[in-house]
Amino acid sequence: MSQGPIGTIILEKLTTAFDPVSISLEDDSWKHAGHHHEGGMDAKAGGESHFNLSIVSSSFDGQGRVARQRAINAVLAEELAGPVHALSIKAMTPAEASG
Template identity: 50%
Template structure:
């Protein structure tokens, strides 16, 4: 199982998202701190979930970081997050 798959699986289990996009952007960071030739170090996550209702942006990021603590302590060097509620996501469309 890839790191991307592990991230997606954990976020699905924790937040039952309406939408989840996990993108491995490691190739964009070649030569930068934390990059490994085999990749799977830099990820971008866009998640839409009712679990974020009433939570601040910082609280949402903390919730996600707690869910992915093992990955962040290990192979993942960078994680860019966009975490919205369903209502917020619908406003942007």
């Protein structure tokens, strides 16, 4: 599946930061079209506001779930402060992914 510009940036940043064994990013924005929240609409026209991420990297060895999510959020701070409204994260080590 091809990514839009935001998805492409997310994948590039995560690949550089974590050298993943595998990575998958799904634009899930269409499921949120028309949903409202306090600041306005959840999903923007054209998508790329809600994503599901699955990433497998040995960089996560020895880290708990929260530490992994914080590391990913730190790498994507700019995107999470702007165009990305929601990011669901599944971060695993290679051993966890194969087990």
